[in-house]
Amino acid sequence: MTVVRILEIENFRAIKKLRWLPGPGVNCLIGPGDSGKSTILDAIDLCLGARRSLSFTDVDFHGIDFDHPIRISVTLGALDDSLKNIDAYGDFLVGFNAGTGIVEPEPGAGIETALTLQLTVQSDLEPEWSLVSPRALAAGRTRNLNWADRTRISPARLGVTGGSHLTWRRGSVLSKLTEGKADTSSELTRLAREMREAFDQTELTELDGSLKLITAAATEMGVPVGAAVQALIDAGSVSFTGGTISLHDANGIPLSSLGLGSSRLLIAALQRKAADKATTFLIDELEYGLEPHRIIRLLGALGAKEEIPPLQVFATSHSPTTVTELSAHQLQIVRTRGGEHVVTRASDAGDVQGTIRAHAHALLATSVVVCEGGSEIGLMRGLDQHFTAAGERSLAACGATLVNGNGDETFNRANALQSLGYRVAILRDSDKPAPVTAEATFLAGGGKVFAWGGGRALEQELFAALPDGPAGELLELAIEVKDRALVEAHVKTISNGTSSLNDLEIEALLHGFSPDSRVLLGNAAARFGWLKTISAMETAGRTIVGPAYGESNASLTGVMNGVLDWVEDGAR
Numbered sequence: 001m002t003v004v005r006i007l008e009i010e011n012f013r014a015i016k017k018l019r020w021l022p023g024p025g026v027n028c029l030i031g032p033g034d035s036g037k038s039t040i041l042d043a044i045d046l047c048l049g050a051r052r053s054l055s056f057t058d059v060d061f062h063g064i065d066f067d068h069p070i071r072i073s074v075t076l077g078a079l080d081d082s083l084k085n086i087d088a089y090g091d092f093l094v095g096f097n098a099g100t101g102i103v104e105p106e107p108g109a110g111i112e113t114a115l116t117l118q119l120t121v122q123s124d125l126e127p128e129w130s131l132v133s134p135r136a137l138a139a140g141r142t143r144n145l146n147w148a149d150r151t152r153i154s155p156a157r158l159g160v161t162g163g164s165h166l167t168w169r170r171g172s173v174l175s176k177l178t179e180g181k182a183d184t185s186s187e188l189t190r191l192a193r194e195m196r197e198a199f200d201q202t203e204l205t206e207l208d209g210s211l212k213l214i215t216a217a218a219t220e221m222g223v224p225v226g227a228a229v230q231a232l233i234d235a236g237s238v239s240f241t242g243g244t245i246s247l248h249d250a251n252g253i254p255l256s257s258l259g260l261g262s263s264r265l266l267i268a269a270l271q272r273k274a275a276d277k278a279t280t281f282l283i284d285e286l287e288y289g290l291e292p293h294r295i296i297r298l299l300g301a302l303g304a305k306e307e308i309p310p311l312q313v314f315a316t317s318h319s320p321t322t323v324t325e326l327s328a329h330q331l332q333i334v335r336t337r338g339g340e341h342v343v344t345r346a347s348d349a350g351d352v353q354g355t356i357r358a359h360a361h362a363l364l365a366t367s368v369v370v371c372e373g374g375s376e377i378g379l380m381r382g383l384d385q386h387f388t389a390a391g392e393r394s395l396a397a398c399g400a401t402l403v404n405g406n407g408d409e410t411f412n413r414a415n416a417l418q419s420l421g422y423r424v425a426i427l428r429d430s431d432k433p434a435p436v437t438a439e440a441t442f443l444a445g446g447g448k449v450f451a452w453g454g455g456r457a458l459e460q461e462l463f464a465a466l467p468d469g470p471a472g473e474l475l476e477l478a479i480e481v482k483d484r485a486l487v488e489a490h491v492k493t494i495s496n497g498t499s500s501l502n503d504l505e506i507e508a509l510l511h512g513f514s515p516d517s518r519v520l521l522g523n524a525a526a527r528f529g530w531l532k533t534i535s536a537m538e539t540a541g542r543t544i545v546g547p548a549y550g551e552s553n554a555s556l557t558g559v560m561n562g563v564l565d566w567v568e569d570g571a572r
Contacts, residue, residue: 001078001279001311001312002076002077002078002079002080002083002153002279002280003024003076003077003078003279003312004022004044004048004074004075004076004077004280004312004314005021005022005075005076005077005096005098005112005114006019006020006021006073006074006075006096006101006103006116007019007020007021007022007040007043007044007072007073007074007075008020008071008072008073008074009039009040009043009071009072009073009341010068010069010070010071010072011061011062011065011068011069011070011071012039012042012043012060012061012062012070012071012072013036013039013042013059013060013062014034014035014036014039014062014341015036015039015040015043015062015341016062016063016339016340016341017339017340017341018036018040018340018341018342018343020040020332020343021101022312022314022332022343023309023312023329023330023345024078024309024312025303025304025306025309025311025312025313025330026299026302026303026304026309026313026315026326026330027312027313027314027315027330027332028286028313028315028316028317028322028323028326028330028331028332029041029314029315029316029317029332029334029343030316030317030318030322030323030331030332030333030334030363030364031333031334031335031363031364032364032365032366032399033318033399035334035335035336036334036336036341037316037334038284038316040314040334040343041157041282041284041314041316043072044074044155044280044282044314045155045157045282046072046119046127047072047073047074047117047118047119047129048074048117048150048153048154048155048280049154049155050147050150050151050154053127054127055125056070056121056125056127057125058125060121061121066123067123069120069121069122069123070119070120070121071118071119071120072118072119072120073116073117073118073119073132074116074117074118075094075096075103075114075115075116076114076115076116076117076153077096077112077113077114078112079113079114079115082146082148082149082152083115083149083153084113088146089115089131091133091135091136091139091141092115092116092131092132092133092135092136092141092143093106093107093113093114093115093133094106094107094113094114094115094116094133094134095107095108095111095112095113095114096111096112096113096114097111097112098111098112103116105133105134105135106133106134106135115131115145116131116132116133117129117130117131117132117145118130118131118132129144129145130142130143130144131143131144131145153279153280154280155280155281155282155314156280156281156282157281157282157283157284158268158281158282158283158284212228215227215228261289261290261291261294265290265294265297265298265301268281268283268298268301268302269301279311279312280311280312280313280314281302281311281312281313281314282313282314282315283313283314283315283316284315284316285316285317285318286298286299286315286316286317286319286322287317287318287319287321287322292319292321295319295321295322295325296321296325299322299325299326304325304326304327304330318364320360320361320364321360323356323360323361323363323364324356324357324360327347327353328345328346328347328349328352328353328356329345329346329347331345331346331347331356331363332344332345332346333345333346333363333420333421335421342421344420344421346363346420349416349419349420350416350419352416352419352420355413355416355417358413359403359404359413359417361401362401362403362417362422363420363422364401365399365400365401365422366398366399366400366423366570366571367398367399367400367401367422367423367424367425367566367567367570367571368400368401368402368403368414368417368422368423368424368425369400369401369402369403369424369425369426369427369563369567370403370404370405370410370413370414370417370424370425370426370427371402371403371404371405371410371426371427371428372405372407372410372426372427372428372429373404373405373406373407373532374404374532374533374534374537375458375459375531375532375533375534375536375537376427376428376458376537377402377404377534377537378531378533378534378535378536378537378538378539378540378541379458379537379538379540379541379545380395380402380427380541380563381402381534381538381541382537382538382539382540382541382542382543382545382546383541383542383545383546383549383560383564384541385538385541385542385546386541386542386545386546386547386549387546387564393568393571395567397571398567398568398570398571399570399571400567400570400571403417405426405428410426410428411426411434411435411438411439411441411442412438414426414442414447415438415441415442415445415447418442418445418446418447419445423446423570424442424447424448425447425448425449425450425563425566425567426442426447426448426449426450426451427450427451427559427563428449428450428451429451429452429456429457429458430451430452430453430454430455430456430457431455431456431457431460431526434449448562448566450559450562450563450566451559452555452556452559453555453559454555456522457522457526458526458537459522459525459526459530459531460519460522460523460525460526461522461555461556461559462474462522462525462540462545462556463513463518463519463521463522463525464518464519464522464553464555464556465552465553465555465556465557466544466545466548466552466553466556467548467551467552468508468512468513469548470544470545470547470548470551470552471508471513471518471521472505472508472513473543473544474531474540474544475487475504475505475508475521477531477536477539477540477544478525478530478531479501481530481531481533481536482528482530484501486528487501487524487530488500488501488502490524490527490528490530491504491520491521491524493524494520494523494524494527495520499517499520504517504520504521
């Protein structure tokens, strides 16, 4: 099974430069939109595809810089005997060192025999394919793959639609499955002739008048047409191709009319059956048209759960289901660093499988805010809804997502995501000290920590910073969520029986909350979890904190402005 060992891209579309060593099985490219995932699939397809010509334009050059050529290079390993033929490719065979990821000038002991195929496009927009190796370059030799070899290793690609794969069209999975032996040309020619002969022009009576006029005009001009012109099928216009024969069900209905999801599942299954003949499979938007349970079935058909991969798959996905189902070594995170693209295997970050499965959505974002708990997530979501309704840019539009740090796990989860190459910030309480080592690691990696001041938890901060009216509304929401009797009991417990809920409500009506009363309410809310759920704090953020934001204390708004500014910076 021929396998892509190295992919190198220069100056092609979204990618200025990339060098990547994919795995032998499923390689699922993930990351935010416009990160270059589809460009990588296109590069593999264009370099290895069985095409005699391609059309390029100036916009195919990165930054429309056509003074620097497009270069796509694919180093292939696991070569079959045909590709290792000394007479055909001897000077072009190189060695791939799996330990170092380096291509050696020639094969040798302990390294894999490989071939490097390169596609180059200069400013004249003419594509040129060639095998490259130091020995061939030194000898001044150039050549391409034999067409038969190129056709055999060309990847099958499943895009948004895949109807062509359900026909015997050139390059389809069906044509590979039958090894190109489905030669129907003679039968199709016979059918075309029978169709022409069976055509009955006498049924087209509406053409009679026109035919007479044409005959007369031809006679007048001395054009030899015989006694009368006829309306027959043009033999040259009747053409059947391999795509004319396609799969149909038992009732004669073309399988190309299947639903999108069903057709993609069937094509993936056929690709698996043809794995020994078509080893590279490209899938755009793997989840397209599929429900979660069918995504899982598709991944199974591609061999994602098998110890020995049956074929090499390159896919793009924006589905949390896909991320959850795949192993860390199958997830390839696409990022840009210093103007160059980098693809990082998730497993290279260590033991991150648990984090990935718990927060699959985070791996599809540009920026990640790890919130200490559900209440911080709720506040962020509620404020986001309030500000978005007022015309501000939403968190989603900035490519940001929220992750629950689950209290003491906050820094561990943030460090795991940061080790995967993600831009991460933490929003946390300051009532407990941060773990020293974990915080130092996080900050050293470029992370940002936002915390309430004065050793306060979120609930304590809200009751301290909100104006009297909104603070009273927050108390009313807590009573609605927890029940009045419980809140009354909590107030008495925290105040050691010196204050009641009724006393606080009267105080708020007459004078507003005193500083001591604000501390009491904050302590009770934090200790007994008055608003600890995401939904309760989301309501508070949207209907209470958001409308009062401009009048609230800077101890609250300063922290939140810092988080929101950080999110927006990531979208620039």
